[in-house]
Amino acid sequence: MNHGSDPDNSSFDHKSKKESLSIDLLSDLPTELLSQLKKTGLLSLKDIVIEGPFELSAKSGISMDDCNFIYNQAIAYLEDVGIMEKRFTPATTIYDKRKKIGRISTGSKNFDKLLGGGLETGAITEVYGEFGSGKTQLCHTASVIVQLNRNQGGLDGGALYIDTENTFRPERIETISRARRQNPSQTLDNIIVARAYSSSHQELILSESRRIIEAQNIKLLILDSAISLYRSEYLGLSALSLRQQRMNKLVHSIMRIAQTHQIAVLLANQVQSSPETGFGNTSFKAAGGNIFAHSSTYRIFLRKSNRNRIARMVDSPNHPESEIVFSIDESGITDPQKI
Ligand code: ATP
Numbered sequence: 001m002n003h004g005s006d007p008d009n010s011s012f013d014h015k016s017k018k019e020s021l022s023i024d025l026l027s028d029l030p031t032e033l034l035s036q037l038k039k040t041g042l043l044s045l046k047d048i049v050i051e052g053p054f055e056l057s058a059k060s061g062i063s064m065d066d067c068n069f070i071y072n073q074a075i076a077y078l079e080d081v082g083i084m085e086k087r088f089t090p091a092t093t094i095y096d097k098r099k100k101i102g103r104i105s106t107g108s109k110n111f112d113k114l115l116g117g118g119l120e121t122g123a124i125t126e127v128y129g130e131f132g133s134g135k136t137q138l139c140h141t142a143s144v145i146v147q148l149n150r151n152q153g154g155l156d157g158g159a160l161y162i163d164t165e166n167t168f169r170p171e172r173i174e175t176i177s178r179a180r181r182q183n184p185s186q187t188l189d190n191i192i193v194a195r196a197y198s199s200s201h202q203e204l205i206l207s208e209s210r211r212i213i214e215a216q217n218i219k220l221l222i223l224d225s226a227i228s229l230y231r232s233e234y235l236g237l238s239a240l241s242l243r244q245q246r247m248n249k250l251v252h253s254i255m256r257i258a259q260t261h262q263i264a265v266l267l268a269n270q271v272q273s274s275p276e277t278g279f280g281n282t283s284f285k286a287a288g289g290n291i292f293a294h295s296s297t298y299r300i301f302l303r304k305s306n307r308n309r310i311a312r313m314v315d316s317p318n319h320p321e322s323e324i325v326f327s328i329d330e331s332g333i334t335d336p337q338k339i
């Protein structure tokens, strides 16, 4: 594929293909392969990258070798247009880019500080904790704040809320929005909700979400919760390996969505009691075993502390393990009032 030259002689058509990152840009690909690829419904280079070569081959019937070629060409294109990091990039360039990375405020200054400025785009932030620890409240609050402008902690974008536990409440959005002096009906308009009824339904929603993300200027993808459906469907030891495989695929696909679309992903996760208890405290582990441990960029444990909540950064590539106090009120997640 020749990225530099214009196969259509700088026609308007080529410009629009480039803007939409259409797979037609894979001009080195034989026409039969291209039409075979189109039959899968994957029409954008971002789709190709999100699927990955294995899925691509399974969906299209195209050989693994050809799919690897197509995948690498798609990556090269996304590198060219700056969506993905170029191969062999000086660390200084990465650092400069990271300083400008989009972040969404959580609503609490303390919590934002713990995250280095808020929920990061291109990354997965996982929050886990017991019932009532504030996971869903954080999801609701972030869906409102993402819509604000950058000076107010938002990204001028919408939220896509995948609700697997039937706990999304428009009434709560209305209250948070009003408390933050926003227009509740406008706020609700910018939150797209998808209720997932089974793990395979959740996977379908996720694969369809890419269209919505582009069309609705989505900057925040929420999964509340990410794996509850898998946990309830795949029971017992015999189902464990299949469950882990499916969840592994899920989180990798989420990660690729976050990176290719440069959106923030917020995952709520359940807890399971850990046998490692100390000093009379039951300790909790995030559900899902090692799958999320390796895939989430930031993992945060939430717990109740009298009327407040505590958030602890448990795993991060660049933050120390530390904790902060936040609280929940009409406006959603906020800082505790100083008495
Ligand atoms: P689960 O595991 O059950 O899903 P969760 O971590 O998602 O739990 P949340 O729904 O985020 O729990 O938190 C519920 C808590 O949020 C309530 O117990 C209450 O303390 C608090 N809360 C909810 N709405 C309000 C409100 N309007 N004002 C103040 N606090 C609220």
Ligand code: MG
Pocket (backbone or CB within 6 Å): 135, 136, 137, 165, 167, 224, 268
């Ligand atoms: Mg919840």
